[in-house]
Amino acid sequence: MSERSESATEKIMSSIMDTIADNLPKQKSGHFDPGSVSDKVKNKLFGRQKTLHGFLGGGKPADVLLWRNKKISSSVLALATAIWVFFEWLDYHFLTIVSFALVLGMVIQFVWSNFSNMLSGSPSQVPRVELPDELFVNIAVAIGAQVNKFLCFLQDVSCERNLKHFVVAIAGLWAAAVIGSWCNFLTVIYIGFVCVHTLPVLYEKYEDQVDDFLYSLLGLLRDQYQKLDQGVLSKIPKGNMKAKKNE
Numbered sequence: 001m002s003e004r005s006e007s008a009t010e011k012i013m014s015s016i017m018d019t020i021a022d023n024l025p026k027q028k029s030g031h032f033d034p035g036s037v038s039d040k041v042k043n044k045l046f047g048r049q050k051t052l053h054g055f056l057g058g059g060k061p062a063d064v065l066l067w068r069n070k071k072i073s074s075s076v077l078a079l080a081t082a083i084w085v086f087f088e089w090l091d092y093h094f095l096t097i098v099s100f101a102l103v104l105g106m107v108i109q110f111v112w113s114n115f116s117n118m119l120s121g122s123p124s125q126v127p128r129v130e131l132p133d134e135l136f137v138n139i140a141v142a143i144g145a146q147v148n149k150f151l152c153f154l155q156d157v158s159c160e161r162n163l164k165h166f167v168v169a170i171a172g173l174w175a176a177a178v179i180g181s182w183c184n185f186l187t188v189i190y191i192g193f194v195c196v197h198t199l200p201v202l203y204e205k206y207e208d209q210v211d212d213f214l215y216s217l218l219g220l221l222r223d224q225y226q227k228l229d230q231g232v233l234s235k236i237p238k239g240n241m242k243a244k245k246n247e
Contacts, residue, residue, distance in 0.1 A: 053066060064076060065200045077193075077197050
């Protein structure tokens, strides 16, 4: 059964690739660039030369994202799912969860401290929970660094005078606003968390097929953009820039 399913999957993938190849416009011999083909074969997605594990930074975070240890990865995903279910499906609030957790901790410590004296005859030290200050400092520094990097990226796009990058950034923010109107912020974070913990391992398993598909799709989009540029954008008057330069 497994061999039949694998062969069926290969047939489906090959039919998809053949369809994309048939829809791609044929290049003229005068514009053929063999270097682009060799780069496409040698380079991975986004020009990546490293392995996917190294591209994700290596170490334990990459092991979790690529499911090297299935128990840890499944536990992280299950914990995130449980938190999302508590807040979204069961309609619990953050203050309610924190209050219940504190009450449970106080009850456990109370029972421990009182019944230990009755059973052993001598008072026993109840373990205390104390979070280190460096934990909060590191979290604040990491969040601040990511926020500053995102703001710097937006300002670079706004000031680099590249209309294509500017339009793509505006479209991305508009798409985020539309998604935010469909669901709340916690659901968006959960969807992103699930994608981060599932897409890398799926890409690692079907890396060659995904690369071929995306390169074909990008080629098709590039050809359509060139047609738009030649048919519409190139006809837009740009002013007497040459006359101003000569003056």
